[in-house]
Amino acid sequence: MIWKDLSLESSLQSLLIDEENSINKLYAYAGELACHDPKKAQKLLERVLGYAKDHHLLRSEATILTILGYLCIDNGNYIKGIEYHARASSLFEELKDTEGVLKTCNGLMYMYFCLGMYDSSMDWATKGLNLAEETNNKKYLQILLTNIAQNYLMLKQYDEAKQVISSLKGIECEQSSVYDVVFQQIMAEIYLIENNLKMAGYAINQAIRLARHHNYERLLIECYVTHGKIKYALGQMNQVNALYEEIFKLTQKEEYIEVQMNALIDFGKMEVELGRNLEAETSLLQAYQIAEKLMMPIPFVQVSDCLIDLYKKQNKFETALHFLELKIEFEKQLETRKSELWAAKLKHEKSVSEAKLYKELCEEIFLISNIGRVLTSNLTYNELLKKMADELSNLMEVTILGLSEYEEESGQLNYLLFNSSGDSVDHGVISCDSQTSLGVYCIKNECTILMHDVLNEYTNYIPKKDRFKIIREGVQSVMMCPLLLNNKVKGFITVQSYQKSAYTNNDLNKLNLLASYVAVAFENAKLYRQTHYLATHDSLTGLLTRIEVFKKGQELYKQLDASNTLCVLMLDVDYFKKINDQYGHQVGDQVLVEMGNLLKNKVSQNITIGRYGGEEFLIFLNGYSEPECVLFANQLREDIAQLKVMINDEKTLNITASFGGYQFNKKEITLDKGIYYADSALYQSKHNGRNLVTFYA
Known part of the structure; x- marks a missing residue:
């Protein structure tokens, strides 16, 4: 066989004699070779690519670029893979080779998906499906x-994955053994989701048998990962451990790094569920x-x-916060990387229209990045909305910007509206039972809204306008998009203008694109604030x-x-050990909760309070002199004496606290000394x- 049995020089010569036949055989051989020896396949293809370019063999060049692109998938170099496939696609279109175009559509769909560029991924998927239907190419x-179903599985959109798989049943055609392995593995994953473990086991065993028979090492390892999840669902932990031990041994090769990552994630999740936190941390890291x-x-x-x-x-919590911050930073870097990818595409296609599109895209990416930074910064909601309005105004008319957050538990929408003309912020709450709110309509129907003339168009959405709330008086044009994350509504974003027909469908598409990023940034900001609170409180x-x-105290001490003036108070709950010994730690904890509630009410711009340890509390009073601090401490001591902690339905416990104070004078050398x-x-x-206040003399 050419390429496999003949020398390389003889095989290269065959390209000049019968290019189509020879390159088709190379495609088949290189594909098989890549399954068990990707480095050897890469070396062969690069040698043949140089030969094809030297002899102007366009079909050969396009085919080799396609295979090289698929090899990039194996080692996770998606940027390079997209570059290969984009060049190949242009060459195949020039040659009017529809099957070649279909191959690149499939690869580009997958690689854009892996980079999180879902719109581009779907564009290539749609192009491929349309071309396959037009040419009746059942194979592709x-x-x-099948690959679309796989993408849906990765996104955990299981119903969509099952719908795509069921549509495959009506298509009959002969496929390669590689396809058969992938299809059986996907079916095993779907059966696993449905908890049909018997059928899942049958499907994965079929896939493993085929992968072993054809020596498809990478596919075999991927099947082992699925098999491990099935065994875990069956509670067969000995077999799970043996499978993953084999997986981690096989994935030491650089070209299997992505498979190793997926296996580590799945195994880490299992270890978390089993309470093996140390092992889980190692796998996940x-x-x-x-x-x-x-x-x-x-x-x-x-x-x-x-x-x-x-x-x-x-x-x-501090470690959790650290990883949350890294996650947010990663998303910013990803936006930059996407921008670079578009730049590479622009350079390749060299078209004026693409240049215009790229310029617009860069503006949007820059805006999205800014909004991400704004949402994750330490701003009040009013400041946040003003900054967002300022950024959005670079892309469209923004008289009023509104942002809402949906609270699922209460069934309410909390909203903020910023009016740029008056530089004012309004806020309110809408019940999700409301029949006269455009915001409620938007999130319930998960749809976008574009109105050019509010007074004549609002009845397309709601029956009457007496409770618009989020549409300000005089507004004539409105755009509204739901904030969706993982198929869940998080709220909505709205842009409004006093002018009629202020927005186009293109503007709505931009807002809708931004809405997806705002939803992510909004959720990140919320999680960031929650995690930051847990880490610091x-x-x-x-x-x-x-x-x-102590950090806050250090800042105050440096400014002294x-x-x-600056004073510090230490207070300690009296007889706390006795309370724990006599009534139990539950009552002791309740004492500390009541102390916390009282002390939180004393916190102000000049008063900083924290739990120092056990039943001890530390208070910094900025701008207080010794007499003022003593007065504050005695008032607090009396307030504590009024607290009553429930021991049971019939008995309460009174508590007292002792205080020690000191006024800093910078002679202490350190905060610790004070x-x-x-x-x-x-x-x-x-x-x-x-139950006394004593000041250090």
Whole structure:
């Protein structure tokens, strides 16, 4: 056989004699070779590509670029793979080779998907499906639909995956053994989701048998991963461990790095469920490093979320916050990488219309990036809305910008409206039962809204306008898009103008594109604030943690000068050990909760309070002199004495606290020294009978 049995020089000569026959045989041989020795396949193809270019063999060049693109999928180099396939697609179209175009459509669909560029992925999928139907190419119709189903599975859109698979049943044609393996593996995954473990086992065993028979090493490893998940669902942990041990041994090769990453994620999730947190952390951190290297959005987000949840469960909130910040930064880097990819496409196609499109895209990417930064920054909601309006105005007319957040538990929409003409922010709440709210209509129907003339068009959506709320008086043009994340509504975004016909369908498409990014950024910001709070606040009392209150104190101490004063108070709940011993730790915890509730009400711009440890609390009073601090401490001491903690339905417990204070004068050298003096004064209060305030002299 050419390429396999003949020498390389003889095989290259055959390209000049019968190019079509020879290159088709190379495609088949290189595809088989890549399944078990990708490096050898790569070396062969690069040699033949040079030969094809030297002899102006366009069909050969396009075919080799296609195979090289598929090899890039194996090693996770999607940017390079897209470059190969884009060049190949142009050559195939020039040659009017529809099957060649279909091959590149399939590859480009998958690689854009892996980079998180779902719109581009769907564009190539649609192009491929239309071409396959027009030319009655059942083979590639099957391949494209199968890969679309695989993409849906990765997105956890299981109903859509099953719908695509069921549509394949009506298409009958002979396929390659590679396709048969992939199809059986997908069926095993779908059966697993449906909890039909018997059929899942049957399908994956079929796939494994075929992969072994044809020596498809990569596909075999992927099948082992699916098999491991099935065995885990069956509770056969010994077999699970043996399978994953084999998987990790086989994936040491660089070209199987993506398969290794997916296996580590799945195995890490299993270990989390089994409570093996240390082992789970090790697996997930390895997967994280690979996902970060490959810049693959879906697995990166998956493993980041797993690590964040794992650390939160272990109360390692600072570590959870760290990974959340890295996840947000990754998404920003991904936008930059997408922009570079579009630039490469522009350079390749060299068209004026593409230049215009690229310019617009860059503006949108820049805007999206800015909005992401705004949403994850430490701003009030009013400041956030103003900044977003300012950024959006670079792309469209923005008189009023509205943003809402849907609260599923309460069934309400909380909204903010920013009016750029008056620089004012309005806010309110809408019940999701409302029949006269455009916002409710938008999120319930998960649809976009574009109105050129509000007064004449609103009845297309709602029966009457007496409770618009989010549409300001005088507004004539409105656009509204739902904020969707993982098929869940998070709220909506609206842009409004006092002019009629202010917006076009193109503007609506831009807003809808932005809405998807805003939904992600909005959710990230919400998660960031939650995780940041957990990392900086004591879970029992809701006050600052020891580390955080010390940080705040350090900042105040650095600002201290002759024009300012700063005091510190240490307070300790009296007889707390006795309370725990006599009534139990549950009552002791309740004492600390009540203390936390009282102390949180004392926090102000000049008063910083944190839990120092156990039953001890630390308070910094900025701008307070010693007499003012003593007055504050005595008032707080009396308030604490009024607290009543329930022991049972019939009995309550009164508590008291002892205080020690100190006024800083910069002679202490360090903040710690001042806290030490306050603690010494606290000891005197305890020694002198408790429930007292003592200042260090």
